[in-house]
Amino acid sequence: MTIETILPTPNIFDAKRILCIQPHYDDNDIGAAGTLALLKQNGAELFYLTATDDLMGVVDGSLSKEDAAQELKRDQFAAGKIIGVKEQYWLGYPDAGEYDYFALRRDFLKYIRIIQPDFVFTADPWLTYEAHHDHIQTGLAAAEAVMFAGLTKIASSDPAIDATYTGHDIKGIVFYYTREPNQIMDISSTWETKIAAVRCYEVQFDQPGMDQLIFALDAKSQQVTAGESFTRGEPLKILHTSALHCGF
Numbered sequence: 001m002t003i004e005t006i007l008p009t010p011n012i013f014d015a016k017r018i019l020c021i022q023p024h025y026d027d028n029d030i031g032a033a034g035t036l037a038l039l040k041q042n043g044a045e046l047f048y049l050t051a052t053d054d055l056m057g058v059v060d061g062s063l064s065k066e067d068a069a070q071e072l073k074r075d076q077f078a079a080g081k082i083i084g085v086k087e088q089y090w091l092g093y094p095d096a097g098e099y100d101y102f103a104l105r106r107d108f109l110k111y112i113r114i115i116q117p118d119f120v121f122t123a124d125p126w127l128t129y130e131a132h133h134d135h136i137q138t139g140l141a142a143a144e145a146v147m148f149a150g151l152t153k154i155a156s157s158d159p160a161i162d163a164t165y166t167g168h169d170i171k172g173i174v175f176y177y178t179r180e181p182n183q184i185m186d187i188s189s190t191w192e193t194k195i196a197a198v199r200c201y202e203v204q205f206d207q208p209g210m211d212q213l214i215f216a217l218d219a220k221s222q223q224v225t226a227g228e229s230f231t232r233g234e235p236l237k238i239l240h241t242s243a244l245h246c247g248f
């Protein structure tokens with residue numbers, strides 16, 4: 001018997017319902033849209049949950065808070081339509097601001113218990129040199145919420161949801177923005193779809209900024225395929241949920 005037989009790396013092509021928990025409006029798509037578009041084509045339903053209000057990233061300083069919020073959602077819906085996102089949810093924590101880790105985890109638990117995904121995608125909170133606290137906080141709270149979803153003594157932010165939730169099987173957690181991938185996904189067939197979705201995030205990038213982002217994604221998607229038989233890739237860390245504790 002090996003560790004791999006006890007905690008096998010789950011096959012993400014088995015995914016039926018995927019909850020993608022992101023710090024900001026564009027992270028799921030920048031980090032994993034190629035893979036998510038593939039899984040959607042494979043029959044999976046996609047649900048996006050955004051932790052913060054993302055207002056600090058809005059380029060046009062003359063926009064009111066309300067207008068900026070509306071335009072961010074417009075961009076996200078446009079991108080979501082391209083990838084095939086079924087439902088979008090927002091928590092509205094202050095972008096780059098102060099908020100409570102445990103409140104965030106309770107909200108993630110709530111949506112995990114409502115949506116009952118078999119896979120959860122999020123940003124890798126252990127990415128070395130990641131300085132953005134929203135990314136670290138969101139990735140870690142999402143991982144903990146995945147681990148604790150079935151422990152109903154651990155409360156979510158909605159007692160009514162907790163009262164009716166009886167547990168469900170989460171097959172795996174998938175980290176994007178990772179320096180320790182265990183799978184390079186072949187996104188050759190969905191690369192153009194990913195870039196079309198990323199280009200929807202107009203409120204957060206001026207033209208040079210967007211061009212730079214696309215250039216960086218382009219270079220990275222090719223760099224990660226060294227030694228592979230395809231030319232465009234997304235690096236992912238895919239883990240059995242029981243691998244989220246004590247180093248197994």
Ligand SMILES: [Zn+2]
Nearest residue numbers: 023024027135
């Ligand atoms: Zn972000």
